[in-house]
Amino acid sequence: MGLAAILLAAFVLYSWQTQGSSAVTTVFVQKGKNLHLDVNKPVVIPEFHEFRWRVNDNYNVVRLPPDNKTKIVDPYKGRVEFSVQSHSLLLKNVQHNDSGDYTALISGDKNQYVAEYKVIIQDPVSPVxxxxxxxxxxxxxxxxxxxxxxxxxxxxxxxxxxxxxxxxxxxxxxxxxxxxxxxxxxxxxxxxxxxxxxxxxxxxxxxxxxxxxxLTAVPDEGTRVAIWIVIPVFLLCLFLGCLIIYQKRKKTTYCKNTIYASPQEMNPTQTPNQQTTEDASGCQNSTYALVGFPNGPKRSTVTEKTTSPETIYSEVTSAPKSNHHRELKKHG
Structure with missing residues (x-):
């Protein structure tokens, strides 16, 4: 009877201390991300009581005294944001040592737990x-x-x-x-x-x-027969095609038999023409007409006699002598 009474008293004490507490919620957070914890019901803080967020029920993260001036504990300064209106907690850039049990409570004559979380920080999985x-x-x-x-x-x-x-x-x-x-x-x-x-x-x-x-499918018998027929036919067609192309190129190379004319004399009445003949192999031989210089008049090889131009001078006749002159001569 004494042991049962002790156990009953312990249960009642635990229930009294955890009055208003909710079920524990497990939260997984990826390393390096932010942890957000809410209080899921309205919080009424009696006069002269204090609101707190704690971890592992030993260390305070945030304190909200009756004067409503938020106090963040040193290890969490710069990493924690706290809302006075909703009493929510934001913990930034979480690491593995941030894993633990987080509780929101109202402290006073007795502790009233208003939220409980089990926080587990995990690494992202590796590639598979x-x-x-x-x-x-x-x-x-x-x-x-x-x-x-x-x-x-x-x-x-x-x-x-x-x-x-x-x-x-x-x-x-x-x-x-x-x-x-x-x-x-x-x-x-x-x-x-x-x-x-x-x-x-x-x-x-x-x-x-x-x-x-x-990738490794085994063809059936009909497929294998088709392969053995198609491949040789394809190779034969490929060989014949290459042979025909080769013969055409060879024929084109040796069929280019063009004779250009040499300048020589030709009859002026002769007209230039082009004659095309085809040999036994089917090649066309083109012979262009002989080109000659035009025939002009031939120059004589005998030296031509050159005569000086004939000059004709006029004949001057003496005037008849006068009688006076003849008489003077006579007396002289």
Whole structure:
């Protein structure tokens, strides 16, 4: 009877101290992000009482004394914002050592808890890799084995697919990693998905089954026969095409037989013309007409006699002598 009374008294005392408290809420926050904590019901602070946010029930983060002058404890100065109206708390750039139990309470003759949170700070998950280990194909089905891996963990799974459906051996596979995250391998819309996640982040890698199986697909007998027929025919056509092109180029090279005319004498009445002939190989030989210099009048090789021009002078007749002159001569 004495032990039962003690236990009952302890329960009543605990209930009295935690009057008005709500259920504990777990909150996951990614490292480096901000933590926001609310008081989900109106808070009425009696006179001469103080409102507080505490962590692990030992250290104060924020105090709101009766004079309504907010006091932030030294380790949190510059990182904490507190709202006097809503009594909410904002903790910036959280780190792993910020994990813990956060409580909002009204202190006085007795503590009245108005909000409780369990805060867990997590790192974002690392990238995940989905790799195909083996593929076995037939005309009826495709069997493949894959590995989903992270930096510190991995998980394997096997899949069987036919023309209509795919099945995962053992159903969806999952595994918890050493860092507290989870690996999942599952089917979704004809794709294999490898998912790595925790409460604050996730990453995934997927492969389409149809694409993976087609990489090593085995052709049926009809396809193999078609391949053995098409490939030689294609190679033969390619060879003949190259041969025809070569012959055409060779013919073009040797058929260019053009004779240009040499200047020589020709009859002035002769008209230049062009004669085209075709040899036995089909080449056309073009011969241009002989070009001659025009014939002019021939110069004589005999030296021509040159006569001096004939000059004609006028004949002067003496005037008859007068009688006076003859008489003078006679007396002389």
């Amino acid at each position: 890799q989905l790799s195909v280990n083996s593929v076995s194909n037939s005309r009826e089905s495709c069997n493949l084995t894959v590995t989903c891996s992270t930096e510190d963990s991995l998980i394997n799974s096997t899949f069987t697919c036919d023309n209509q459906t795919c099945n995962q051996e053992g159903g969806e596979q999952s595994k918890n990693t050493t860092s507290g995250s989870s690996l999942h391998v599952y089917l979704l819309n004809d794709s294999i998905i490898c998912n790595h996640s925790n409460q604050v982040s996730w990453t995934r890698h997927l492969k389409e089954i149809q694409y993976v199986c087609s």
